[in-house]
Amino acid sequence: MPSTRPNQLFRNLNAKIASIPMILTAVVVFLGGTVWTVVYSFTDSKLLPRMRWVGLDQYERLWNTSRWLISIENLLIFGILVLIFSLVIGFVLAALLDQKIRFEDTFRTIFLYPFALSFIVTGLVWQWLLNPDFGVQSVIRSLGFENFNFDPLYNADIVIYGILIAALWQGTGLVMVLMLAGLRGIDEDIWKAARVDGIPMWKTYLFIVIPMMRPIFITTLVIITTGIVKVYDLVVAQTGGGPGIASEVPAKYVYDMMFLSQNLGQGFAASTIMLLTVMIVVIPWAYLEFGGKGKRHG
Amino acid sequence: MADVGLIDHAGTDARVDSKALEGPRGARPRRVLSRRNIILYGTLFVVAAYYLLPLYVMVVTSLKGMPEIRLGNVFSPPMEITFEPWVKAWATACTGLNCDGLSRGFWNSVRITIPSVILSIAIASVNGYALSLWRFKGANLFFTILIVGAFIPYQVMLYPIVIILREMGIYGTLTGLVLVHTIFGMPILTLLFRNYFASVPEELFKAARVDGAGFWGIYFKIMLPMSLPIFVVAMILQVTGIWNDFLFGVVYTKPGVYPMTVQLNNIVNSVQGVKEYNVNMAATIITGLVPLIVYFASGKLFVRGIAAGAVKG
Numbered sequence: 001m002p003s004t005r006p007n008q009l010f011r012n013l014n015a016k017i018a019s020i021p022m023i024l025t026a027v028v029v030f031l032g033g034t035v036w037t038v039v040y041s042f043t044d045s046k047l048l049p050r051m052r053w054v055g056l057d058q059y060e061r062l063w064n065t066s067r068w069l070i071s072i073e074n075l076l077i078f079g080i081l082v083l084i085f086s087l088v089i090g091f092v093l094a095a096l097l098d099q100k101i102r103f104e105d106t107f108r109t110i111f112l113y114p115f116a117l118s119f120i121v122t123g124l125v126w127q128w129l130l131n132p133d134f135g136v137q138s139v140i141r142s143l144g145f146e147n148f149n150f151d152p153l154y155n156a157d158i159v160i161y162g163i164l165i166a167a168l169w170q171g172t173g174l175v176m177v178l179m180l181a182g183l184r185g186i187d188e189d190i191w192k193a194a195r196v197d198g199i200p201m202w203k204t205y206l207f208i209v210i211p212m213m214r215p216i217f218i219t220t221l222v223i224i225t226t227g228i229v230k231v232y233d234l235v236v237a238q239t240g241g242g243p244g245i246a247s248e249v250p251a252k253y254v255y256d257m258m259f260l261s262q263n264l265g266q267g268f269a270a271s272t273i274m275l276l277t278v279m280i281v282v283i284p285w286a287y288l289e290f291g292g293k294g295k296r297h298g
Numbered sequence: 299m300a301d302v303g304l305i306d307h308a309g310t311d312a313r314v315d316s317k318a319l320e321g322p323r324g325a326r327p328r329r330v331l332s333r334r335n336i337i338l339y340g341t342l343f344v345v346a347a348y349y350l351l352p353l354y355v356m357v358v359t360s361l362k363g364m365p366e367i368r369l370g371n372v373f374s375p376p377m378e379i380t381f382e383p384w385v386k387a388w389a390t391a392c393t394g395l396n397c398d399g400l401s402r403g404f405w406n407s408v409r410i411t412i413p414s415v416i417l418s419i420a421i422a423s424v425n426g427y428a429l430s431l432w433r434f435k436g437a438n439l440f441f442t443i444l445i446v447g448a449f450i451p452y453q454v455m456l457y458p459i460v461i462i463l464r465e466m467g468i469y470g471t472l473t474g475l476v477l478v479h480t481i482f483g484m485p486i487l488t489l490l491f492r493n494y495f496a497s498v499p500e501e502l503f504k505a506a507r508v509d510g511a512g513f514w515g516i517y518f519k520i521m522l523p524m525s526l527p528i529f530v531v532a533m534i535l536q537v538t539g540i541w542n543d544f545l546f547g548v549v550y551t552k553p554g555v556y557p558m559t560v561q562l563n564n565i566v567n568s569v570q571g572v573k574e575y576n577v578n579m580a581a582t583i584i585t586g587l588v589p590l591i592v593y594f595a596s597g598k599l600f601v602r603g604i605a606a607g608a609v610k611g
Contacts, residue, residue: 014513015432018424019440022488025481026440030447033458049457096342108601109594110346113353116593116600118542120559121586124566125352128359128575134370142371169352177601230451233544237563254453259549264457271453282449 034275041268049264058269068270071248074160078249079228081164082171086224087217089168090175095205097176098183108180112173119170123237126166127153153239156246163238163247167231175220182216183209218285225281229274250274360384360580367575383576387584391577393564394553400581403561407541407588409472410557414479415536419529422484426491427517431503441488448485456549463550470552478546483539487532494528495521527599534596535603538589558585 044054062068093111097104114122129135132151140148152162186209194204210217232251239247250270258267355372360383362376389399396402429437459478460469468474498521506516547557556564562585566578593600 012432012434015428015434015437018428018513019434019437021421021480022425022444022484023440025484026443026447029455029459029462029481030450031443033455034447034450036458037454049461093345096338099338101338101342105597107342107346109597110349112601113590113593114349115604116538116589117586118544118559118589120542120544120563121582124562124578124582125356127566128579129352129355129372131372131575134367134575135372138370139373169349173349174604177605181605226449226451230453233559236544237567240567251451251453254456255545255549258457267453267457271451271456274451275454278449278451282446286446 037268038272038275041265041272043265043268045264045268047262047264054265058265059273062266062269062273065266067245067248068250068253070245071250071253074247075228075231075249078160078164078167078231079225081161082167082228083221083224085164085168086172086175087220089172090220091179091210093172093176094179094183097180108177111176114170115173117170119231119233120237122166122170123163123234123239126162126169127238130162130165154243156243159239159243159247163235166238167234170234171224171227175224178216178220178223179213182213185216186212215289218288222281222285226278229278356579356583360387360576360583362576364574364576383574383580384584386574387565387577387581391565391581392571393561393568396553400558400561400565400584403556403558404584406472406551406555406561407558410475410479410547411537411540414476414483414540415533417476418480418483418487418536419532421480422487422532423491423522423525423529424517425484425488426493427495427521428513429488429492430495431498431516432513441492444485444488452482452545460549469550470555472551472555475546475550475555475557478550479536479540479543482546483536486535490528490532490535491525494525498524530596531599531603534592534600537592538600541588 040049040051041058042053042055043050044052044057097107101107130137130151130153132138132154137148137150140150152158152160152165190208190212191204194208199208230251231249232255235241235247235249235252241248241252251274254267254271254274257263257270351373358375359367359372361379361381363378363380363382366377387399388401388404390397391399428434429441459481463469463474463477466474468477502520503516506520511519541557542559543557544559544563547560551557551560562581565581596603
């Protein structure tokens with residue numbers, strides 16, 4: 001209390017005043033907002049939030065909704081493929097750029113520029129490129145391959161791969177930059193030692209360099225995963241969730257339930273599941289990164 | 299290092315180049331057209347072409363007339379260059395009842411981005427400064443919550459913020475959106491500034507305090523002038539991030555003040571009328587132009603920004 005211990009509260013007062021926005025954001029928006037959403041996911045809120053407790057009803061309904069199940073399935077397929085491909089492509093590109101090549105800056109600039117573009121722009125460009133009448137399919141057919149079929153945006157079975165192509169185009173540059181930073185952090189002596197021992201280059205990468213870059217790989221994995229769970233704008237722009245509901249994703253389910261279908265309770269339950277998904281990845285990582293004494297190589 | 303290692307790997311070249319290994323000093327004489335180089339540069343060029351292709355298609359499509367597009371090859375260069383699609387996209391393309399083109403969204407985005415960038419950087423830099431040099435009890439707890447909060451999917455906090463903005467009477471306005479961008483920019487920017495100010499030599503800080511400078515005096519007279527590069531990095535991060543935002547724009551504003559990305563999506567994905575692909579692509583380029591210019595102009599600073607943004611801690 002100010003009257004009893006004025007020194008304690010008013011010491012460093014300017015720093016405390018300057019930190020008010022941070023404290024408000026952390027406590028009210030991040031902590032308070034999250035708790036609020038989780039609590040209200042146990043209510044039957046419709047158009048407006050209301051405190052009528054229904055237990056796990058919203059979750060039960062959620063997991064019985066085919067649109068949500070498709071969203072989760074899409075997220076799983078999309079997520080696993082994005083992880084694998086972006087890590088592999090990102091690492092290979094970084095390794096190629098790390099060969100003391102000419103025009104390194106030019107190549108890096110080209111591989112990274114899509115990352116500066118928004119998901120909306122990315123989605124719209126690839127919507128156009130994958131247009132079956134004018135895009136890649138028609139061009140390859142006109143080259144003489146009459147039976148060539150590739151229309152992911154109009155074929156429910158493969159639509160998620162069309163989104164995957166766009167997402168990889170946009171995001172692999174980032175993975176490449178992170179991997180390149182990791183490769184540059186590897187001691188030159190390692191390479192010299194491997195060469196003296198006559199270890200072929202690919203083996204050096206696979207068995208020496210990549211294990212050394214574990215911290216960078218884990219950090220990149222966390223970044224990609226949190227990005228995947230949030231994927232929304234790309235789908236809205238490229239397919240709008242279609243054809244039908246074939247390319248729906250959880251983030252879009254949340255938005256549509258909250259702001260289009262006046263079904264707040266469903267939106268809260270779905271977003272709580274999204275939160276859980278991210279926690280499953282982030283908590284072990286935070287534990288590894290900040291709990292242990294692991295050294296960073298990046 | 300790495301390229302020398304390749305000699306062992308690239309079979310035939312190993313024998314040819316092995317003489318060079320005997321000399322201990324100096325650059326290794328290299329044949330430009332070694333098999334290794336052909337594979338290396340060949341791969342890089344093919345991949346680079348793939349990455350550039352969408353940009354190329356965007357540009358050529360936006361310069362064609364619709365009859366030429368219907369002939370059907372997205373990759374062919376325009377036979378007759380026309381800037382009409384650009385004019386139409388900028389000035390007369392329709393979203394709903396408004397037919398004043400993307401220019402409306404562009405100016406909205408400008409009015410969102412500039413105050414958001416200034417406000418978020420001002421707040422976060424002072425925060426980072428307080429956290430690194432004027433630590434008070436409990437500061438780290440709040441900072442930890444802030445950083446953990448950066449991983450929470452935005453969807454979880456969407457509705458609580460709607461309520462907060464509605465209570466403040468700024469839901470649906472540009473002011474509200476500026477506030478939202480300031481809030482969500484805070485974790486990464488605060489981290490960026492905290493780490494930067496923590497690397498400032500402590501003697502400098504102590505000397506200034508001995509001379510009687512206070513919290514704001516040290517910030518404005520010493521810290522601000524010596525940390526301009528990090529401010530530029532923060533600006534790059536924020537300008538591209540806020541300009542490219544879609545979710546917050548669509549949730550927290552109303553059609554009249556939609557930012558450019560939302561308006562672009564509405565123009566291109568509108569179900570009414572005949573699809574004008576050239577106008578759509580022109581609109582898409584125009585929307586991507588601001589972040590692209592920032593990207594190409596900033597060069598390595600952009601890389602520094604995303605590395606700082608990506609690798610937390």
